[in-house]
C-alpha cells in the first residue's frame with residue numbers, strides 16, 4: 277500500500293475536501309490582491325468622495341475575504357491532517373501486528389515514520405495545494421497583464437523545477453535508509469534500557485553504550501545527509517530564481533528599447549510585482565517536492581491480506597490433534613522431519629528434549645502460530661488456530677492496567693468469575709482488599725515472577741479452550757506453587773501438552789501423562 281494522493285482523497289470526507297478547495301481558491305488571491313488593489317490608485321486621481329468610499333469598502337471586503345479564507349483553509353487542512361494521521365497510525369498498528377513485526381519496528385512505524393509522513397507529506401501536500409492554487413491564480417493574472425511577457429516570466433519560473441529532477445530519487449533512498457537505521461537504533465536503545473542490571477553487573481557500560489551511540493550517530497548522519505541534499509537543491513533553486521527574475525527583465529528592456537510588443541516600463545514593473553508571486557510559489561512548490569521525495573520509500577507500507585479482526589471460530593468440540601508427515605525448517609536448519617502424531621482429545625503429554633530441540637516450536641505449531649514447512653497439522657477437522665488453545669508461555673505477558681484488565685482483556689466476566697480464577701492460582705489474598713482494582717505497572721516490576729506467571733494462568737483458566745499448552749510455566753515458581761498450579765491445570769478433561777525441564781513425575785503419573793521425547797528431529801514415545 278502506498279500513502280499517496282489517492283489514499284488521501286479516499287480517506288478525507290468529501291465535504292471537507294470541498295471546503296478546502298473553496299478556501300484554497302479564495303485564499304489563492306493573496307499573492308495578487310496587493311497588485312490588483314494598488315493598481316487602482318492611478319484611476320482614483322481626481323475622483324469624488326463616493327468613489328473613495330466605494331474603493332475603501334471594496335478593498336476592505338477583498339482583504340477580509342482573502343485573509344478569512346486563508347485562516348479557514350488551515351483550519352480545514354489541519355482537520356484533514358488529523359483524520360489522515362489517525363488512519364495512518366491505525367493502519368500501521370494493524371499491519372505490524374498482522375505481519376508479526378517486532379515491537380521496536382512496529383513502534384518505529386507509528387512514532388518516527390508516522391511523524392515524518394505527517395510533517396513532510398501531509399502538511400506539505402497542504403502547502404502544495406495552497407501554493408499551487410496561489411501559483412495558478414497569479415499566473416492567470418500575470419498572463420492577462422501582458423501575454424508575451426507573462427509567458428516569459430512563467431517560462432523562467434519553471435527553471436526552478438530542474439534541480440529537483442536530479443535529486444528526487446536520492447532523497448527518497450535516504451529517507452528509507454534513515455527509517456531503517458532508526459528502527460535499529462530503537463532496538464539497541466531498548467536493549468540498553470532493558471539490560472540495565474546485566475550491564476552494571478558485568479561493568480560493560482562503555483562497550484554497550486558504544487553500540488547504542490554508534491546507532492544514534494548513524495541514523496542522525498543519514499538525516500543530516502538528507503537535509504544537506506535538500507538544502508543543496510534549494511541553493512540551486514535560489515540561483516535559478518535570480519535568473520528567473522533578471523532574465524525576463526533583460527528581455528523586457530530589449531523589447532522596450534526596440535519598441536516591440538507594447539512592453540512598457542510600468543507593465544514590466546507590475547509584472548515583476550505580480551510575477552514574484554508566481555516565482556515564489558514555484559520555488560515553494562519545489563521545496564515541498566523535495567520534502568515529499570524524502571518520504572517516498574517510507575510511504576510504502578507493507579500490508580498483510582489477513583484481517584486480524586476476523587474471529588477465528590473456536591467451536592471445535594473435543595478435537596484430536598494430528599500431524600501428518602510434518603517437517604519444519606528454520607532457514608536451512610531442520611527442527612522436525614516427517615513427524616506423524618495422533619493425540620486424541622484428553623491426551624496428557626509431557627514434551628521432553630534438550631534445550632533448542634524444538635519444544636516451543638511444537639507448541640507453536642499446535643497453536644497455529646507456526647506453519648509447518650511441509651506436511652499437515654489438523655486440530656479437529658481444521659488447521660490449528662490460536663483461538664482453540666491456551667498457550668501459557670515462559671515469559672508472561674502483562675500490561676499497564678488493573679488486575680481486572682489483565683484478566684478480562686476487555687471481555688465480559690463477572691467479578692465472581694474473576695475472583696474465582698484468582699483464588700484458583702492463590703492470588704486472591706496477595707493483592708489486598710480489592711484485588712481486581714489493584715493497578716500493575718510491568719516496567720516497575722511490582723509483581724514477582726511467580727505472581728506474573730500465576731496471573732496469566734488465571735487468565736487462561738477463565739477461558740474454556742479444549743487444548744492447554746504449557747511452555748516452561750513453572751520456571752519462576754517455587755515447588756509448592758508449581759505443584760498447586762500443575763494440579764489445577766492437569767485436573768481437566770482437556771488435552772494438555774507440557775514442555776518442562778523440571779517435571780513432577782508423581783503428579784504426571786497421577787494424571788495419566790505419557791512422555792514424548794524429541795530425538796533427531798523426530799518425536800519418540802517413551
Ligand SMILES: Nc1ncnc2c1ncn2[C@@H]1O[C@H](COP(=O)(O)OP(=O)(O)OP(=O)(O)O)[C@@H](O)[C@H]1O
Pocket residue numbers: 606607611629630631632633634635636637638
Ligand atoms: N524464529 C526462529 N528463527 C530461526 N531459528 C529459530 C527460531 N525460533 C527457534 N529457532 C531454532 O529452532 C530450534 C528449536 O527452538 P525451540 O525454541 O523450539 O527449542 P526448545 O526445545 O523450546 O528450547 P528451550 O528448552 O531452550 O526453550 C532452536 O535451535 C532455535 O534456535
